[in-house]
Amino acid sequence: MSSAAVPDAEELRKLISQFVGKPVTLKAPAGPPKPNSAPQLQALYCADDGTPCAVASLDFLFAAYLGAALAMMPPGAAQDAAKTGKMSELLMDCTKEVLNVSAQLMNKPGRQHVALNRVVSGLQGLPPEIRAKMATARFQKEYDLEIAGYGRGRVVFRAA
Numbered sequence: 001m002s003s004a005a006v007p008d009a010e011e012l013r014k015l016i017s018q019f020v021g022k023p024v025t026l027k028a029p030a031g032p033p034k035p036n037s038a039p040q041l042q043a044l045y046c047a048d049d050g051t052p053c054a055v056a057s058l059d060f061l062f063a064a065y066l067g068a069a070l071a072m073m074p075p076g077a078a079q080d081a082a083k084t085g086k087m088s089e090l091l092m093d094c095t096k097e098v099l100n101v102s103a104q105l106m107n108k109p110g111r112q113h114v115a116l117n118r119v120v121s122g123l124q125g126l127p128p129e130i131r132a133k134m135a136t137a138r139f140q141k142e143y144d145l146e147i148a149g150y151g152r153g154r155v156v157f158r159a160a
Contacts, residue, residue, distance in 0.1 A: 004045060004053035004114045004159040006139045007105035012155075015105060016145065019098055020069035023148040033142035033156045039085060042126055043099040045106060046117040053114045054106055054159035055134050056099065060085070060121070062145065062153020067095035075150045085121070095119070106159065134158045 013026040039060035047053050058066075064078035064087055071077075071094045081087045087095065100116040107113050120126060126134075137158035146152035 004047075004139075005106045005108040005111050006054070006141045006157045006159050007102065009141075009143060011105050012102070012143060013145070015102060016066070016098065016147070019101055020066065020147060022069050022150070025146045025148075027144045029142055029144065033140050033158075036154060036156070038154075039082070039122065041095070041119060041121055043096075043102075043119050044117045044126060044130065045103055045114040047112040047114055050117075051112075052117070052130050052133070053112055054157060055126070055130065055137075056102070057134075057156045057158070059153035059155075061151065062155065063087075063095050064091060065147050065150040065153065066098045067091040067093070069147050069150050070094040070098055078150065092119070106157075133160060 009026055009028045013024050017024040041058045041060050041063040043056040044052060045054040061082040064081040068075060068078040068091060071090055081091055096119050099119060103114055103116050137160055139159040142156045144154055
C-alpha cells in the first residue's frame with residue numbers, strides 16, 4: 001500500500017454530519033483498533049496509479065445507517081438490511097457516496113492522492129495481499145460514531 005493519511009476525528013465527524021444533514025457524535029478510543037466479529041463493509045481506497053493505499057472497515061449496520069441517513073430513509077431500512085445482510089441498490093449507492101466523499105479527508109499535502117476504488121461486504125472481496133497489509137498497517141484509527149435518529153457503529157481506517 002502507498003502512503004495515505006487516516007482521517008482526523010473531527011474532520012470525519014463534520015463531514016458526515018454535513019453530508020447526511022444530521023448531528024453526528026464521534027469517540028476515538030485510545031490504542032490500536034480492537035478485533036470486531038460484527039459483519040463488515042470494506043471500502044478500498046487507491047492512489048491515482050491504482051495502488052491500494054487505505055481501507056475503511058465499517059460495521060455493516062452503521063454502513064447501512066450512513067446510506068439511509070443520506071437517502072432520508074427511515075432507520076428501519078438500515079436495520080432490515082442488517083438482518084438480511086444485503087443492502088438495496090439505493091442504500092448501497094448512498095453509502096458508497098459517503099465513503100467516496102470521505103476520501104478527501106485522506107488527501108493531505110505530501111501524501112498520495114487517493115480515491116474510493118470499491119466497496120465490498122466482508123473481507124472475502126479484498127485480495128489476500130490487501131488483507132495482510134490491513135493487519136500490519138502503519139496508520140490505524142478506530143472511531144465510534146452515532147448518527148442522531150439512526151444509530152451507532154464502528155469505523156476503522158487503516159493506511160500504509
